[in-house]
Amino acid sequence: xxxxxxxxxxxxxxxxxxxxxxxxxxxxxxxxxxxxxxxxxxxxxxxxxxxxxxxxxxxxxxxxxxxxxxxxxxxxxxxxxxxxxxxxxxxxxxxxxxxxxxxxxxxxxxxxxxxxxxxxxxxxxxxxxxxxxxxxxxxxxxxxxxxxxxxxxxxxxxxxxxxxxxxxxxxxxxxxxxxxxxxxxxxxxxxxxxxxxxxxxxxxxxxxxxxxxxxxxxxxxxxxxxxxxxxxxxxxxxxxxxxxxxxxxxxxxxxxxxxxxxxxxxxx
Numbered sequence: 001x002x003x004x005x006x007x008x009x010x011x012x013x014x015x016x017x018x019x020x021x022x023x024x025x026x027x028x029x030x031x032x033x034x035x036x037x038x039x040x041x042x043x044x045x046x047x048x049x050x051x052x053x054x055x056x057x058x059x060x061x062x063x064x065x066x067x068x069x070x071x072x073x074x075x076x077x078x079x080x081x082x083x084x085x086x087x088x089x090x091x092x093x094x095x096x097x098x099x100x101x102x103x104x105x106x107x108x109x110x111x112x113x114x115x116x117x118x119x120x121x122x123x124x125x126x127x128x129x130x131x132x133x134x135x136x137x138x139x140x141x142x143x144x145x146x147x148x149x150x151x152x153x154x155x156x157x158x159x160x161x162x163x164x165x166x167x168x169x170x171x172x173x174x175x176x177x178x179x180x181x182x183x184x185x186x187x188x189x190x191x192x193x194x195x196x197x198x199x200x201x202x203x204x205x206x207x208x209x210x211x212x213x214x215x216x217x218x219x220x221x222x223x224x225x226x227x228x229x230x231x232x233x234x235x236x237x238x239x240x241x242x243x244x245x246x247x248x249x250x251x252x253x254x255x256x257x258x259x260x261x262x263x264x265x266x267x268x
Contacts, residue, residue: 004265004266005021005022005023005025005257005258006019006020006021006023006257006258006262006263006266007019007020007021007266008266008267009132009135010132010135011131011132011135011144012130012131012132012134012135012136012137012140012141012143012144013091013131013140013141013144013145013148014091015087015088015090015091016085016086016087016088016091016131016144017034017085017086018083018084018085018086018128018131018132019083019084019085019086020081020082020083020084021081021082021083021084022042022079022080022081023074023079023080023081023257024074024077024078024079024080025079025257025258026071026072026073026074026257027071027072027073027255027256027257028071028254028255029069029070029071029208029209029213029255030069030070030071030217030220030255030256031066031067031068031069031070031209031217031221032064032066032067032068032086032221033066033067033089033221034066034086034087034088034089035063035064035065035066035086035087035089035092035110036062036063036064036065036084036085036086036087037061037062037063037084037085037086037087037110037124037127037151037155038061038062038063038082038083038084038085038124038128039059039060039061039062039082039083039121039124039125039128040056040057040058040059040060040062040080040081040082041058041081041082041083042058042080042081043057043058043074043075043076043078043079043080043081044056044057044058044074044075044076044080045072045073045074045075045080045082046072046073046075047062047070047071047072047073047113048070048071049064049068049069049070049071049113049208050068050069050070050208051068051112051113052113054113054114055075055114056114057116059116059118059121060114060115060116060121061114061115061116061117061120061121061124061155062082062084062113062114063110063112063113063114063115063155064110064113065109065110066089067207068208069207069208069209069217070113083125083128085124085127085128085131087148092108092152092156093108095145095148095149095152096108096152096156098149099149099152099153099156100156100157100158107158107159108156108157108158108159109156109157109159110155110156110157111155111156111157120151120154120155123147123150123151123154124151126147127144127147127148127150127151130143130144130146130147131144131147165202165206167192167193167194167202168192168199168202168203168206168207170191170192171188171189171191171192171199171203171211172203172207172214174187174188174191175188175211175214175215175218176218179215179218179219179221179222179240179241180219180222180239180240180241181241183211183215185199185200185211188211199211216251217255219240219241219242220240220248220251220252220255220256222239222240222241223236223237223239223240223242223248223252223260224256224263226239226240227260227263227264227267228267233245233260233261233264236248236260248260
């Protein structure tokens, strides 16, 4: 039987999503709402994000921060294999506060997109195994928390003082709170107290996406959530703000490398 290119595994702790992947697919610019943390096991890839263009090979640890726009492509026709964990910010925030006590609130981030550190990679893989091996065991959650604290201690850093402008944050929050709404550029610019031109320019500088592209990404994230919750595919497009199922399928495949139907099957 041919191995599935993407496989999602049950985990021992709420707020953690685990994925194994082996693929030659190219991923367009997209984002996740979670912290992403993984290890390249075979092959190599190149990715670009707000933290620069990097290449990662076997044994490298890779990370992505919530809302960070990034892409990904293999360096050759053999593709690459990797294991990835996606951590909900609500899970990470209290642990980060224990790792880095101080007046940081929930403002933490992974400080580097890729790292070549054998000890760190071993810790990340140990966390993956703890989260996915016998997830229903009575002591599994305890083991996962221990591994997670160890990994976060080596990766998380308090964010720098340079934050997104408050005006851009207001427009962004409007779309975050209701991604299915038919927002107009005028509405978003008015909320940000900027001209439409200023909004488009400053929004792209801050997030790496135009307001329209950002809204589509938020709708894709909503669609993923609905699919993971068991919503019938026929209903997902309308419920997440897309014009029709073909529009959702086209954008979903461009961003995540698989169709919505294939995504649902990987979680089955």
